[in-house]
Amino acid sequence: MKNTFGQYIRDKRERLKAQDRSYSVRQVAMRMGVEPSYLSKIERGDLKAYLTEDKIRALAEDLGEDPDVLLALSGKISQDVQEIIRKRPLLFAQLIRELKDMPDHAVLRIVREVRDGDW
Amino acid sequence: MKNTFGQYIRDKRERLKAQDRSYSVRQVAMRMGVEPSYLSKIERGDLKAYLTEDKIRALAEDLGEDPDVLLALSGKISQDVQEIIRKRPLLFAQLIRELKDMPDHAVLRIVREVRDGDW
DNA sequence: CATACTGTGTAGTATATAGTACACAAAATA
């Protein structure tokens, strides 16, 4: 559960490293602003190692991954999304619970229709 | 920001207390499972005092308030809602950001249509 | 008027979160 995040990013990083040597633990860690030993711990799923949202975002950027996905894998939700929900908790909590078991395509249809402004 | 939660529940509790003397800080605290001095701190907005989700839920139940609202006021989002989002972060983060500026009635229409199963 | 109940101040605790700093042996590179 906590472990998938580590495995996921280690995997991605090593695939990038095969093409570009600058994707070592050390260099990625430097670029995202943590100590290499700490990123190493994260990748190996150390239960006492966590990253803040900004570090996760920096890592996502560096690895070319979606920040929302990496945040989710480390048990977090983007602060901006949280704020939207907290401003209208009744509305959004209800909506999200309602959409829980909807298939992706149904939710995507909503997204599209909302974006196209038929509301 | 953190303070509104305290003021909100103190207000509600005192209104209930006017009708029913069992809504003292002490008794409510007992029922929700914390020390009275701690609930007192919470109500006065002590920045070093926080409640976990279950305590907030117990408090909401006791005061007849909506748990999602009290959670939001203390800067949290219900764990079950968080989990729904984390299972499909791309989908839900996108949807929520898209709905950010939609008026309530538009979001409610979506909720209704989804519930009535036109999807 | 005694006593029970009230709200709150002070002090202390445990665990979670989010890291740094440095050393070391193995592997890769020049």
Next chain:
DNA sequence: TATTTTGTGTACTATATACTACACAGTATG
């Protein structure tokens, strides 16, 4: 082969989170 560079183990730190325990003075109740 000398020297970088690599990943990681160990030890340490600071702040946030989530409380308890108890004492105390003021207020209300029997």
